[in-house]
Amino acid sequence: MTNNTRKTTNKLTLRPQRHEQIELFLADNVEISSIRDEVASMEHPFFALKGGDVRDRVYKNGNVTVSVRSTSTGLATIFDKDIWLYAISKLQYAINNKEPISRVIAFTPYDFFVTTNRDKGGRSYKELEKALSRLKGTVITTNIKHGKEKTEIVEFGLIDSWRIIEEKKGFLDIGMVEITLPNWLFDAITNTNVLKVSLDYFRIRKAIDRRIYEIARKHCGEQYECEISLEKLFLKTGSTGTKEKFKFNLKLLAKEDSLPDYQILFDNKTNIVKFKNRNPNALKADKMLRFNKNKKNIQQIKSLFD
Structure with missing residues (x-):
């Protein structure tokens, strides 16, 4: 494969880096130089691969059954999962630095866009709201085995709640996003059931x-x-x-x-x-x-x- 061919094909898999690296690491005044993902969501298909999917889905693998359903907003997609990864990584950063932690994660849309290699235009703000709604409206039901004789059926959401607070400072409209993580996800993070993933994950098209x-x-x-x-x-x-x-x-x-x-x-x-x-x-x-x-x-x- 020639160098010219490699450059052409690489663009099919990875998007260009939209933001300068120094801008990325200054995002949100927190150096999120490593991204974490939650293990269960990597193992099982919690997130849809197509936007606008409203169909209930059932996934079976051995003794594990996972059903995913949503409200009229549609299932949360794997691109909506970027919000999850960003929130998990902020929480993990706080844990690593022995800072106070809670299930409520706050961030500015701008910082989220920079870290996840997204466009910073007005359309992205509208898409962020839709993604938050899909995360709130998606519900997972699964069975958990406890030994050979006991099975527990568990139902949970991808996030408990969200809100966007807008505040005017001088000539600027400052927005702050707050999401409340569900207990199960918060417990997974604090019990280190997470894995580091590449920053280039956000560039995968x-x-x-x-x-x-x-x-x-x-x-x-x-x-x-x-x-x-x-x-x-x-x-x-x-x-x-x-x-x-x-x-x-x-x-x-x-x-x-x-x-x-x-x-x-x-x-x-x-x-x-x-x-x-x-x-x-x-x-x-x-x-x-x-x-x-x-x-x-x-x-x-x-x-x-x-």
Whole structure:
């Protein structure tokens, strides 16, 4: 592949960086230089891949059943999830710095747009309101196994509430967004059930590519590589398209080879998808994991990815 070809294909997967890096890290007066995602939402398809989807969806994987339904606003999409990631990351920053924390997360729209690589125009403010409404209106019901004999059915929302406070300061109209995280999500974050994801995640154009990335991130963890069948990967994405179309998109993504953090290899004969970690420390960590089992060495391995 020539350099010119690579530059052309990369644009298909990743959007350009809209904002200067210095502006990104000054956003909200908080240096959110690392982004966190919640583990359960990476494992299961809580978020729709298409805007305007109002259909109830049911996902089954082994003994786990997840149903997703929404109000007339439509299901929250994986692009709406950016609000989640931003809120989780702000909360994680406060935890790391031993600051007071609560389920209420406040931020300005401008800071959110800069951090998540979005346009800062007036349309983005309207879209933010719609995204908040979809997050509030989406409800998840799932079953949780406690051993072999006990099953608990749980229902929860993606956020409990939201509001936008507008205040005039001189000639400026200053907006502040407040969202209240549900108890289950707050508990997940404070119990470190989160994973670091690439800042380039926000540059991924296609919804299905974003979903594939977070599945790879969840399942590979600190491993150098991991495998999953095409059938299972298709199921985990929550795609409502055909398997043939999904297979075509996966091949295209693998050919472009510009997904953050992971290289995708697809075996057309066996229908096995392999993810390889681009982190140069991943292979070293994988070898260390094979031969070292005590806690001290495990901590040394984890430090390679900090």
